Amino acid sequence: MPARSKIIILGARGRLGAALVRRWSADHEVIALGRADLDLLKAGEIESKLGAHAFDALVNAAGITSVDRCETHPEEARISNATAPEIIARVCHERGARFIHISTDYVFSGAGRTPQTEDSPAEPANIYGATKLEGERLVLAACPDALVARVSWLFGLDKDSFPDRIIKTALVSDHVDAVSDKWSSPTYAEDLADWLLHFIVDRRHSSGLLHLCNSGWTSWQDYGQCALDIAARLGLPLRTRTVAPISMHGFSEFIATRPPFTVLDTARFTRLTGITPRTWQDALAEYIAARYLRRPQ
Numbered sequence: 306m307p308a309r310s311k312i313i314i315l316g317a318r319g320r321l322g323a324a325l326v327r328r329w330s331a332d333h334e335v336i337a338l339g340r341a342d343l344d345l346l347k348a349g350e351i352e353s354k355l356g357a358h359a360f361d362a363l364v365n366a367a368g369i370t371s372v373d374r375c376e377t378h379p380e381e382a383r384i385s386n387a388t389a390p391e392i393i394a395r396v397c398h399e400r401g402a403r404f405i406h407i408s409t410d411y412v413f414s415g416a417g418r419t420p421q422t423e424d425s426p427a428e429p430a431n432i433y434g435a436t437k438l439e440g441e442r443l444v445l446a447a448c449p450d451a452l453v454a455r456v457s458w459l460f461g462l463d464k465d466s467f468p469d470r471i472i473k474t475a476l477v478s479d480h481v482d483a484v485s486d487k488w489s490s491p492t493y494a495e496d497l498a499d500w501l502l503h504f505i506v507d508r509r510h511s512s513g514l515l516h517l518c519n520s521g522w523t524s525w526q527d528y529g530q531c532a533l534d535i536a537a538r539l540g541l542p543l544r545t546r547t548v549a550p551i552s553m554h555g556f557s558e559f560i561a562t563r564p565p566f567t568v569l570d571t572a573r574f575t576r577l578t579g580i581t582p583r584t585w586q587d588a589l590a591e592y593i594a595a596r597y598l599r600r601p602q
């Protein structure tokens with residue numbers, strides 16, 4: 306791999322894709338492709354759209370990430386999350402390009418209470434998870450050298466996510482609540498960008514499934530509470546400092562079933578790189594300071 310690689314990022318306007326583009330552009334030639342440049346649903350165009358570029362590596366951070374939309378649009382979910390990634394994997398394999406595909410903790414049923422390794426059996430509880438799992442399998446069959454990185458509860462500077470919903474609600478309302486009986490590990494997109502780059506630059510030959518998230522795990526309620534504690538310490542004018550618990554089963558807005566416990570075990574990542582991810586609390590504190598203490602230019 307050349308020191309300065311040509312890297313295509315798909316899903317370049319998404320939460321993760323935008324972070325990869327921003328963090329990697331100084332040292333690499335990044336080709337940022339959004340939906341308007343390459344639409345996963347137009348499967349017949351994928352090969353020629355990618356053929357227009359010379360590249361050493363490709364990261365697929367695109368896909369339908371709304372769990373409930375996948376439930377109501379299963380065919381769209383299957384194309385975006387499974388059959389289109391298979392085509393992309395085949396193109397990368399034929400060109401000898403490094404392929405990193407992003408997957409999810411939602412491939413697990415969530416029934417257990419211990420962190421899931423890459424060898425743990427995957428039994429998705431909904432169509433999002435099922436299509437992502439199918440995508441993993443199709444990608445690795447079409448491109449056995451690919452790396453499939455499962456991540457969980459992404460948050461990042463480029464697009465709002467759960468902690469922003471909690472903080473923004475607490476800035477205008479005296480009531481905030483969040484689900485207390487669902488657990489996973491938050492993942493800071495900035496950290497993930499640094500971890501993934503290892504697998505393009507130094508560890509190009511690592512392949513198969515890999516779990517990536519910040520250390521530790523939490524419920525949505527405790528995650529939100531931690532976000533409010535940090536925001537309060539930073540002096541944000543919150544109207545409440547407490548996140549009240551609600552049960553997942555009483556949450557009528559959900560269409561798809563959510564898996565309760567999908568904590569990822571990152572031991573394989575540490576074995577491969579020597580890196581132990583920092584805790585999600587440390588990452589969250591850095592994020593909230595960076596996002597909410599920004600001064601107007």
Ligand SMILES: NC(=O)c1ccc[n+]([C@@H]2O[C@H](COP(=O)([O-])OP(=O)(O)OC[C@H]3O[C@@H](n4cnc5c(N)ncnc54)[C@H](OP(=O)(O)O)[C@@H]3O)[C@@H](O)[C@H]2O)c1
Binds near residue numbers: 457
């Ligand atoms: N967010 C999480 O908490 C989470 C958790 C576990 C795993 N993941 C995985 O991490 C990856 C990145 O997630 P994210 O949070 O960055 O998601 P995101 O912000 O929703 O970004 C996904 C991107 O994919 C694009 N996209 C959707 N359908 C497309 C299509 N038909 N053709 C081309 N592009 C399309 C979207 O474009 P538009 O902006 O035009 O819609 C969006 O920019 C995904 O593989 C997701 O499954 C995310």
